Amino acid sequence: MFPAEKDLSDALDKRQEQNSLRKLTLATKRIDFTSNDYLGFARSAELFGMIESQISRSNKRVGAGGSRLLSGNSKEAEELEKHLAKYYRSESALLFNSGYDANIGLLSSIAKKGDSILYDELVHASIHDGIRLSRADSFPVKHNDIIHLEERLKQSSGNIYVVVESVYSMDGDIAPILEISDLCKLYKANLIVDEAHATGVFGKGIVHHLKIESESFARVHTFGKALGCHGAVVLGSQILNEYLVNFARSFIYTTALPLHSLFSIECAHELLEKSEPVQKMLHDNISYFREKIKTSNKLEWLESKSSIQSLIVPGNTEVRELCAKIQEKDIDVRPILNPTVPKGKERIRVCLHSYNTKEEIDLLFETIAKA
Numbered sequence: 055m056f057p058a059e060k061d062l063s064d065a066l067d068k069r070q071e072q073n074s075l076r077k078l079t080l081a082t083k084r085i086d087f088t089s090n091d092y093l094g095f096a097r098s099a100e101l102f103g104m105i106e107s108q109i110s111r112s113n114k115r116v117g118a119g120g121s122r123l124l125s126g127n128s129k130e131a132e133e134l135e136k137h138l139a140k141y142y143r144s145e146s147a148l149l150f151n152s153g154y155d156a157n158i159g160l161l162s163s164i165a166k167k168g169d170s171i172l173y174d175e176l177v178h179a180s181i182h183d184g185i186r187l188s189r190a191d192s193f194p195v196k197h198n199d200i201i202h203l204e205e206r207l208k209q210s211s212g213n214i215y216v217v218v219e220s221v222y223s224m225d226g227d228i229a230p231i232l233e234i235s236d237l238c239k240l241y242k243a244n245l246i247v248d249e250a251h252a253t254g255v256f257g258k259g260i261v262h263h264l265k266i267e268s269e270s271f272a273r274v275h276t277f278g279k280a281l282g283c284h285g286a287v288v289l290g291s292q293i294l295n296e297y298l299v300n301f302a303r304s305f306i307y308t309t310a311l312p313l314h315s316l317f318s319i320e321c322a323h324e325l326l327e328k329s330e331p332v333q334k335m336l337h338d339n340i341s342y343f344r345e346k347i348k349t350s351n352k353l354e355w356l357e358s359k360s361s362i363q364s365l366i367v368p369g370n371t372e373v374r375e376l377c378a379k380i381q382e383k384d385i386d387v388r389p390i391l392n393p394t395v396p397k398g399k400e401r402i403r404v405c406l407h408s409y410n411t412k413e414e415i416d417l418l419f420e421t422i423a424k425a
Contacts, residue, residue: 095282254280
């Protein structure tokens with residue numbers, strides 16, 4: 055055993071004792087209530103065919119061959135960025151390899167010593183990591199609490215950045231973006247919105263829906279959820295774009311997305327433009343699910359109008375046991391454990407999709423009731 059492995063083993067043993075040890079599992083053929091494939095794009099034969107057709111007309115290049123600043127830039131990448139900027143009504147767009155890379159690169163590079171980052175307490179881990187890599191002062195804000203946000207804004211100094219998600223990945227609720235934007239204008243703060251779980255589910259995102267694109271310093275859209283592919287984009291001004299090209303380390307020091315990913319992103323957006331019926335099917339399922347919750351006795355379902363519906367089951371052991379009983383009925387749900395969520399807020403996170411049937415939703419509720 056290497057010297058460091060004793061500490062690693064002790065940390066794993068502690069996780070095991072807390073019943074919070076994570077393990078990789080293979081995808082199953084159970085009824086899907088766990089993936090982020092909200093619109094079914096990841097399994098779409100139509101999207102697969104569109105991408106295949108694009109590749110067949112290309113120069114058959116596989117990898118990018120380097121970072122964007124060295125040998126990995128391409129006409130296809132630049133054209134896609136122009137298209138995404140126009141699509142999401144932004145001055146510019148810069149591609150990143152994932153939503154994690156986008157948040158890390160954006161937040162670690164823009165905020166300096168003496169600046170202030172105010173972030174909703176429930177933002178994604180990638181946002182926390184980006185903040186930690188910056189030299190700015192950072193302060194959590196109570197979840198979706200406008201009054202607490204204003205208190206924080208009054209106490210902040212330097213360039214102020216307010217970071218929120220439009221749809222929260224664990225609770226599934228929607229941020230009061232208009233009120234947050236108004237406060238940012240009042241206190242001359244820079245608003246950053248992560249649209250990962252809104253993209254596709256709510257068309258082009260909540261900010262776009264509210265028509266306040268120009269009031270956001272930056273938006274992050276990811277493509278590995280409702281759009282069924284991979285990668286992400288940071289939307290903002292041309293100045294921000296040029297700055298990130300020069301200072302965002304997760305952009306500078308990584309091999310660029312391959313051509314297949316660029317075509318996938320392009321085709322997924324093309325498909326999204328004609329997918330209103332699919333989006334309606336998803337929202338019909340969300341409405342049906344919320345009606346079923348009203349008949350669920352003594353169960354703590356969080357309020358949500360999005361694809362993400364969470365049933366609170368306090369305790370890592372308790373939530374794992376309930377999940378196991380549900381999975382016995384060939385229903386794929388997964389437990390969300392502490393420390394991913396606060397102690398006492400462990401949950402079953404149900405993800406709804408356009409392809410789930412009413413019968414599958416009924417079965418899920420019946421199984422939970424009998425468990």
